[in-house]
Amino acid sequence: MKLAIVGAGYVGLVTAACFAEMGNEVMCVDADGAKIDGLKQGRIPIYEPGLEDFVRRNLAEKRLYFTTDLASAVQKSLIIFIAVGTPQDRDGSADLSAVLAVAREIGRNLNGYKVVVEKSTVPVGTAQLVRQAITEELQARGVEYEFDVVSNPEFLKEGTAIDDFMKPDRIVVGCDDVRVAELMKELYAPFVRTHHPIIIMDVVSAELTKYAANAFLATKISFINEMANICALTGANISMVRQGIGSDPRIGHLFLFPGLGYGGSCFPKDMQALIHTARSRGYIPRLLEAAEAINQDQRQNFVNLIRRYFDDQLAGRKLAVWGLSFKPGTDDVREAPALTVISRLVELGAAIQAYDPQAMQTAREALGNHPQVTYAASSYEALKGAEALIINTEWTSFREPDFERMKSLMKNAVIFDGRNLYNPVKMAKLGFQYFYIGQKLEG
Ligand SMILES: NC(=O)c1ccc[n+]([C@@H]2O[C@H](COP(=O)([O-])OP(=O)(O)OC[C@H]3O[C@@H](n4cnc5c(N)ncnc54)[C@H](O)[C@@H]3O)[C@@H](O)[C@H]2O)c1
Structure with missing residues (x-):
């Protein structure tokens, strides 16, 4: 099929590459000319395992094209996916300006029947706004073309995006027309050969399904963090509690790790948008608001722990930081707990020596060229002369470090672990002062 994917970010680029891999002819459009120029040469602007191979192969086989020309992409394709960003607006709602700008551009260029698919995460009612924007443009042109608007939320995870897209647990399609449902099923059939379902529903339910999924997962994270905080007060061991409850299949082990809470470009903004x-409809979502509050506190409590340890005297102290991305496997630092922790420590005068396997460039851009933050070439280099190590992201390469080498490099053998990577008993034997999430509070 001939497809246009608008937005060449984490979702759009992966969607474009995976559809091309399945034999479709895909035009991937972005407003960012420099990004498109790079992509035409096979240069991938983000870190996502496996993506570069997919893009290069499909570019070479001429199934995948990159362009800034939305008009011609609209005219040449049957299905147009909108995969642009929907960041958080000032009042917490999703900012739909990019989605609606694309919808208008589609309306200005429609030249026959098209299916317009919302791939971006958009709140309930957006399909109606997209439909209206396109209709207004058609009316302004004085032409009539049929089109359908479909909601097809994306559930891929950064770090495993290619695998998630190629082998999805489920595909959700919201549409109001049986023929469009058949077309979407045909498009996705090669991805569900293992019998994972394509779930067809109405548009509004599909729009809400994405928010419900993210809200559930975010709440699960805040739940285990709340349990960790109760463990800290009672002396119970959060690691054992986690295993004890996770074995119940109704609860499950996934997303049940205490830590610095959720971040990234989705959970925080999607929680705010759902709230x-x-x-805005007169209902106070108490559970979601509590999950958000716990998530914010988790970062602040971690900073407070570090402050207390240093008696609030952080000015001029050298602190090593491992992990900048909001989770392992990605270079994405949007809403990353690491950035909050670093910013607060820098405000208090600390000097940060940071290391991340993938996210140093994105962090540098997000934090600005701050004189108190330097970036080390390796995890060990970051430790040189540090009075403590702060761990923000559970990259696998941090799990089994050479602790003796760490001690020899650091000024003090102190670790604040925001991801509970190590065994506290072992750390004590190795001579580290080791602080972690859910640790029993002194006194
Ligand atoms: N990142 C994820 O893990 C993930 C997962 C599922 C759903 N989503 C949702 O998918 C959407 C996209 O997220 P993302 O992470 O890919 O965003 P992103 O910021 O990585 O990419 C968005 C892209 O859209 C482009 N763009 C913006 N306005 C445009 C316009 N008018 N015309 C053409 N291109 C334009 C930008 O230049 C950018 O390249 C969001 O709604 C997000 O919530 C994201």
Whole structure:
């Protein structure tokens, strides 16, 4: 099929590459000319395992094209996916300006029947706004073309995006027309050969399904963090509690790790958008608001722990930081707990020596060229002369370090572990002062 994917970010680029891999002819459009120029040469602007191979192969086989020309992509394709960003607006709602700008551009260029697919995460009612924007443009042109608007939320995870897209647990399609449902099923059939379902539903339910999924997962993270905080007060061991409850298949082990809470470009903004959706209709979503509050506190409590240890005297102290991305496997630092922790420590005068396997460039851009933050070439280099190590991201390469080498490089053998990577008993034997999430509070 001939497809246009608008937005060449984490979702759009992966969607474009995977559809091309399945034999479709895909035009991937982005407003960012420099990004498109790089992509035409096979240069991938983000770190996502396996993506470069997919892009290069499909470019070479001429199934995948990159362009800034949305008009011609619209005219040449049957299905147009909108995969642009929907960041958080000031009032917490999703900012739909990019989605609606694309919808208008589609309306200005429609030249026959098209299916317009919302791939971006958008609140309930957006399909109606997209439909309206396209219709207004058609009316302004004085032409009539049929089109359908479909909701097809994306569930891929950064770090495993290619695998998630190629072998999805489920595909959700919201549409109001049986023929469009058949077309979407045909498009996705090669991805569900292992019998994972394509779930067809109405548009509004599909729009809400994405928020419900993210809200559930975010709440699960805040739940285990709340249990960790109760462990800290009672002396219970959060690691054992986690295993004890996770073995129940109704609960499950996934997403049940205490830590610095959720971040990234999705959970925080999607929680806020869902809260906004509920409140704007007169309902107070107490569970979601509590999950958000716990998530914010988790970062602040971690900073407070570090402050207390240093008696609030952080000015001029050298601190090593391992992990900048919001989770392992990605270079994405949007809403990353690491950035909050670093910013607060820098405000208090600390000097940060940071290391991350993938996210140093994105962190540098997000934090600005701050004189108190330097970036080390390796995890060990970051430790040189440090009075403590702060761990923000559970990269696998941090799990089994050479602890003796660490001690020899650091000024003090002190670790604040925001991801509970190590065994506290072992750390004590090795001579580290080791602080972790859910640790029993002194006194
Ligand atoms: N990142 C994820 O893991 C993930 C997962 C599922 C769903 N989503 C959702 O998918 C959407 C996209 O997220 P992302 O992480 O890929 O965003 P992103 O910021 O990585 O990419 C968005 C891209 O859209 C481009 N763009 C913006 N306005 C444009 C316009 N008018 N015309 C053409 N291109 C334009 C930008 O230049 C950018 O390249 C969001 O709604 C997000 O919530 C993201």
